[in-house]
Amino acid sequence: MRKSSNNKAWWLVVPVLILVAFNAFIPLMTVVNYSLQETFGNNVFFWEGVTWFEQVLRSERFHDALLRQLLFTGMILAIEVPLGISVALSMPRKGPWVSVCLVLMALPLLIPWNVVGAMWNIFALPDIGLLGYSLNSMGFDYNFTQQPVSAWMTTVVMDVWHWTSLIVLLCYAGLCSIPDAYYQAARIDGASAWAVFRYIQLPKMKRVLTIAILLRFMDSFMIYTEPFVLTGGGPGNTTTFLSIDLVKIALGQFDLGPAAAMSLIYFLVVLLICWAFYTIMMRNEEQ
Template sequence: MNRTWNNKAWFMVLPVLALVAFSAVIPLMTVVNYSVQDTFGNNVFFWVGTEWFEEVLHSDRFWAAMGRNLAFSAIILAIEVPLGIFIALNMPRKGWGVPVCLVLMALPLLIPFNVVGTIWQVFGRIDIGLLGRGLYILGVDYNYVRDPVDAWVTIILMDVWHWTSLVVLLSYAGLVSIPDAYYQAARIDGASRWAVFRYIQLPKMNRVLLIAILLRFMDSFMIYTEPFVVTGGGPGNTTTFLSIDLVKLAIGEFNLGEAAAMSIIYFLVILAMSWVFYTVMTNYGTEKR
């Protein structure tokens, strides 16, 4: 390993460090301070030690929300990644179809999160929504307000609609960077379509795919706006994810100490998972060099 390590370059990141200090570090410190105290407002605090952490760790509500969040992330990754790759593989590589497809794919990504939520909230309504009304006419008993399965299906469909494009665009970027010589070699060897995908396209896409998986995992694990707008966490608590639960706890119940403790645990989980993904991404690349 003969890399050049110039530690003076670290001074270049000082401005960013200052920005991050005010936008993230100082608020995070405040959250830590809140997590060991109880308050009834008016800047009056009572020391409670680790009680809030114990309460969160023994709370069924927290673990249920965590379970729902993990299930949601797993489901949308299992759908969006293969679907995104499939669409990217079938997109045109040249001609007028390229800009058309790219713009169509980019459209859902440009829509603000709360608007996406509103679109699907209306789309799924059984009185006026195209999806809800259409299913009702077809005789399907669909009602995302009342039925937990329907609520989950709606939210998953919404996320797939909103974010598969990201996987498509990243995969497409990986695909177009493959030189033609690889395909020519594969043709000469008489490689099957599957072999071309498995041994040429997939290895060339792995870096961008890992970025896509990382981004989609992080984002889905922190999802708030869309399910909040569509279901508000219901019916009951069936679509209450960690972030929705956190807001309920902090703002709805004004339970700032417990919400702070929950935020810290949530933060540690996300930090650990980000590290795992980041390490896999960076090390996967170095092995291939």
């Protein structure tokens, strides 16, 4: 059979290429441009090579922010994933309560980030907030504007409140796709509840769970608005995560070179972790 080669169809891709160029590639290249040069305004640039990268990688401030970021993401994943799975497992599969549960679960996801931050800020205020006031009147010394531990706790709980639902909904969808026959077979085979979870539910949830963890990782690693509204990165720098720090350097101090270098490093870190995680999770799928 003769294959006619006509490559005109490629032209149809052009609009997408233009779109991607304008909203991703060109801005990224601008950042690369800034990261390699020094400027004092008026569009005058001086070549700096990798100086900014070296400076960022050696700076204690960056190390601390990265560490805080890793700690924060680690903590919220460690709480949200098991919590999300167990909530999904205990949700009803059929009956009138299904839709009630789904709506309740979806509610936090619909609230804008800055509103969540403001809500929790007021909720947690030690003198007038419901949470802050109750904790203090129960005898706990709680003040998230002054104590690093309180500030961290509040930020983590806020994120758990906002985003656990995402994991719940994804896992629930995974669970609902398991045919009844699997549960029946497990009962015939005498499987314990743990074995059912380990060998039926978890494997069937694996794909959605991978996506859920990836989404939560990326999102929490780039978290900005909620802690910015809640604590503003304080007290001191204790809740200054990477993107808050980045904005401080770029827009507060207007150090465009180091900020650009930092955002590139930041971008590569996210990319690297996502790639490594996804590769490991999907390694066995191919067989």
